[in-house]
Structure formats: structure tokens, C-alpha cells
Amino acid sequence: MAISLDEIKKLKELTGVGLTDAKKALVEADGDFDKALAAMREKGLTKAEKRGEREAREGIIESYVHSGRIGVLVELNCETDFVARTEDFKNLAHDIALQIAAMSPKWASSEDIPESEVTRKKDELAAAAQADPKNANKPAEVLDKIIDGQLKKYFDELVLMSQPFWKDDSQTIGDLVKENIAKLGENIVVRQFRRIELGVSE
Secondary structure, three states: OOOOHHHHHHHHHHHOOOHHHHHHHHHHOOOOHHHHHHHHHHOOOOHHHHHOOOOOOEEEEEEEEEOOOEEEEEEEEEOOHHHHOOHHHHHHHHHHHHHHHHHOOOEOOHHHOOHHHHHHHHHHHHHHHHHOHHHOOOOHHHHHHHHHHHHHHHHHOOEHHHOEOOOOOOOEHHHHHHHHHHHHOOOOEEEEEEEEEOOEOO
């Protein structure tokens, strides 16, 4: 079977292997480029997998402006420029930008929440719970569970990864990102975002 040199070079570039290995993978896949690429991913021969660390430093910056009143910039990272150029990845970035515009999260993930903010909100909820006459006879451990539940609910609404996806509220943005990690075969990270609303300052 004749395998074109262009396809061999393309596979070599995407996976970081030698020309011989790239040609062998295409021959084994009967010339099917996508099949060869998938097989090499499974064998751990892509640049990303060979690095050992699934570091996401490629990607795109997506922008979205709603009615001239709300603007969003979001940096979505993946491992290779190849994945960053795919429609799936671009669509994910756009969906996340729309999510940020609509739901106004403050942090990308729970790890980004400052400890001082968690402490402040927990103290506020504890004071409110203790001042509520309905809680007068409740044991301390029950009150703690109530406060923890309220704390989680409060931050879930402000953390991008915990928010229900605007297109399908049966999944969170975190679920959506994991789904795309599985589909695209690379780590995906929302590195940072900015949301600007006309007339509103932080």
C-alpha cells in the first residue's frame, strides 16, 4: 500500500515520533490517518503523553460580547496546538465564554477560592445559624452539617466548574470539561477568565 510522504510527515509532527514509526503506524492502519493517530495515542506516543506531565500550555483565548453590555475573555488550555485548532475545542471555549457571561462566576475552580473568603463566609453563616431561633435546640454537629451544606451551595454558584451548564443543567461545567478531555484525549484547563459588565465595577 502506498502511503504518502505528506501524511507520514503530518503524523510525525503531531506525535513527535520518527518517520519510520509514523510510516509503520499508517501501514498498520491501512492508510487511515485518524486510525493511525488514535493507535499512537493509545500506545502513548504523542508528545503530550511522552512528556509524562499532562501540562496544558497550548490552547486559545475566546472572546464573547453580549449586546454590547457584557464582555468575556477566557483562556482555555490543552496540551497541543493540534487539539486547540479542532472545532470541538473551539466550541467548548465558546460555550464556557457564554456560561461566564450568563452566570458570572468569580473563580474557575474551588482551588482558586482564597482561604480568607471561605473563612469569612463560614463565619457569616455560623453567626446567622446561631441567631436563628429554629436552631436553638439543635446539636452542634447538626448545625455544622447545615452550615457546611450552605457553604457548598454558596460557592457552587460562584465557581465555574461547579455551575450547571447553561445548555444542559443535568451536568456541570466540570462534567463538560471532563467529557471533552475524554473525547479529545488531552488535559483541558480553564486557566483564567475576565468578565466585564457595563456600568459595574468589581
